Amino acid sequence: MAEKELTKKTQADVTRRQRPEERPIFVPAADIWETDDAITLKLDMPGVGPDDVEVNVQRGTLRVRGTVKAETPETVLYAEQRIGDFEREFAISEDLDTDKITATMNAGVLTLTIGKADKVKPRKITVSAE
């Protein structure tokens, strides 16, 4: 009896993150650029609809996940792309204000705009003459 319990525990310890289905996970191609007051990320996630995308920010990590729901005929004649989901993580600096994130999903492209914290925005200091 004791041995059985021990086996159970060991199995639980080594259990890896389970996925509901075994399908490939792709890293979406990204464009990242910075302007004076924000950082913008654009990620290519073809086949992902606006309701199938998940954006999480936790402890300095931005995680993007997109699920593809594709219905394609069974007989494949030629394939350059496999059907799979998308996932990518980015480390984000403390200088970004994670409360100021906007996300839009359009035509399979996810656009994320993260505002900079006020302290790092470029400021113009007016010089006053006395």
Added chain:
Amino acid sequence: MLLSKRYPFWDIERTLEEMNRVFDVFSGPVGLRSMPVGTFPALNVYDAGDKLVVTAEMPGVDPKDIDLNVVENNLTISGKRDAAPEDQQVQYYRRERFSGQFSRSISLAEKVNPDAVKATYKNGILTIELPKAQEAKPRSIKIKAE
């Protein structure tokens, strides 16, 4: 800006994690596509019995900018995609997405009826349905017993 000041090697670690995820479940490098770099859009061709279905992964393209041509059994997809703003004021960290003009042609295995081709663009995937020409459709031949 995206770089964390506390941990300079975050990017290497992320890449390794991503690689691990990819290699963990499957034996082959599925994160990498089989076609040469810069191939855009990626195409799949399916046989749905009475029609051929071609899917093209082309996210972020305005449907008005897509040009589709069928000549006999040759299908050509061309157009353009403006991936990121061309602005001097902008500082880039990554430019991995395809940008510019593209054109791809494939010859289909069977004759199609060019007048009945339908194309839809949804969530960045262009799906082209090409009904097979009458002579290319599968026919079952009945055998008479004598």
